[in-house]
Amino acid sequence: MSSLFALVDCNNFYVSCERLFNPSIKNSPIVVLSNNDGCVVSRSQEAKDLGIKMAVPAFLIESVIKKHNIHVYSSNYALYGDISSRVMATLETLAPELEVYSIDEAFLNLSGFTLMGSLADYGKKIQKTVRQHVGVPVCVGMAPTKTLTKLANYAAKKYAATGGVVDLSDPERQRKLMEITPVDEVWGVGRKSAEKLKKIGIKTVLQLAQMDLDRAHKRFSILMVKTIEELNGTVRFDLEDNPVSKKQIMCSRSFAERMTDKEQVRETICEFAARVAERLRGDGQVCSVVNVFIRTGVFSSVDPQYSNSATAKLSVPTSDTRIILKAATDLFESIWKDGHRYAKSGVMLGDFCDKDKVQLDLFSQPSTQSANEGLMSAIDQINEGGRGKVWFGGQRPKEDWFMRRAHLSPAYTTRWEDLPVVN
Numbered sequence: 001m002s003s004l005f006a007l008v009d010c011n012n013f014y015v016s017c018e019r020l021f022n023p024s025i026k027n028s029p030i031v032v033l034s035n036n037d038g039c040v041v042s043r044s045q046e047a048k049d050l051g052i053k054m055a056v057p058a059f060l061i062e063s064v065i066k067k068h069n070i071h072v073y074s075s076n077y078a079l080y081g082d083i084s085s086r087v088m089a090t091l092e093t094l095a096p097e098l099e100v101y102s103i104d105e106a107f108l109n110l111s112g113f114t115l116m117g118s119l120a121d122y123g124k125k126i127q128k129t130v131r132q133h134v135g136v137p138v139c140v141g142m143a144p145t146k147t148l149t150k151l152a153n154y155a156a157k158k159y160a161a162t163g164g165v166v167d168l169s170d171p172e173r174q175r176k177l178m179e180i181t182p183v184d185e186v187w188g189v190g191r192k193s194a195e196k197l198k199k200i201g202i203k204t205v206l207q208l209a210q211m212d213l214d215r216a217h218k219r220f221s222i223l224m225v226k227t228i229e230e231l232n233g234t235v236r237f238d239l240e241d242n243p244v245s246k247k248q249i250m251c252s253r254s255f256a257e258r259m260t261d262k263e264q265v266r267e268t269i270c271e272f273a274a275r276v277a278e279r280l281r282g283d284g285q286v287c288s289v290v291n292v293f294i295r296t297g298v299f300s301s302v303d304p305q306y307s308n309s310a311t312a313k314l315s316v317p318t319s320d321t322r323i324i325l326k327a328a329t330d331l332f333e334s335i336w337k338d339g340h341r342y343a344k345s346g347v348m349l350g351d352f353c354d355k356d357k358v359q360l361d362l363f364s365q366p367s368t369q370s371a372n373e374g375l376m377s378a379i380d381q382i383n384e385g386g387r388g389k390v391w392f393g394g395q396r397p398k399e400d401w402f403m404r405r406a407h408l409s410p411a412y413t414t415r416w417e418d419l420p421v422v423n
């Protein structure tokens, strides 16, 4: 049986989320800024066309922002996390197996899946369904391996004529695309490896695909060998198996039976939180965003539906299970509603950085950070729950002075006070 995967990736995700609730900025240039309004993390096409680069510090583009009337937003994790879980819930109804790869990307395993119509039709159906159910635009790439779907998705984004859907199952098509695509675009090939490859004359994806495997192993690593095999159509990365560490780590599961008991659902949250924290430490990373969701069955005609998620922003990044666990259970408390039959829950960690490169916030003492007690102090600084604030030991921080979020949009979907008003 031949393998078949799809990668669904939301376009300019944070910007698309902001646009959902603000149609008046549909065609305006928009940028979304990272923590503390530091640098650009998402751009609308109009902003890209104005020459604004990814990750550029906000203060460097102040004059451009003014001149072109660019709309600026602070990262609204509660909103993005919630829209993300809606996208994923929609995708689950369209494919037998799914891996949430990042906040705005999912791999689908379509091997052995009987399609009605062509692959391209199926891709269009995914696009249309997500657009109808959630409202955000996505690109879809389909191919025999995950590495090739990444490439297909790259083409779907880069070439407007594709309409955002690329079926890369044909080997001849694969070859043509690989020939014109720089090797930097290959999934799992980092900047350093790309430079090294170019030095030995490997500039295009096709040249990498044709590289001798022994040579690749000697000069690089087993991961490079697997990547080359994937480019040639052999599956080396199954779902939940990837050549690079993720931008988000997610653990979620559909329950075997519907759950109505709060303690029971809370236990699943605790288990997932412990597991994602473990994986995070395994990657040598720390996180500063924790997201929790719970929901009933999506398409049950009998049960009333309920779905909610909440997000906490940690001002000091951590991989400490106790902190992540506490944040997750507090978030759970904030979204729990009695009287529903729950079908699924999940915990997601995001906003990673290297454990050794943790930037302490302005008011943290480095000496306390190394000790466990120091880590506990971070607990007090968790903020921004989807439904109001999260804090511990009854201690509410007096003011949110530690996070600068001057351009924050309302938590439209997760806070009652922020529900959009239609006139």
Ligand SMILES: [Mg+2]
Binding pocket: 009, 010, 011, 012, 013, 104
């Ligand atoms: Mg994306």
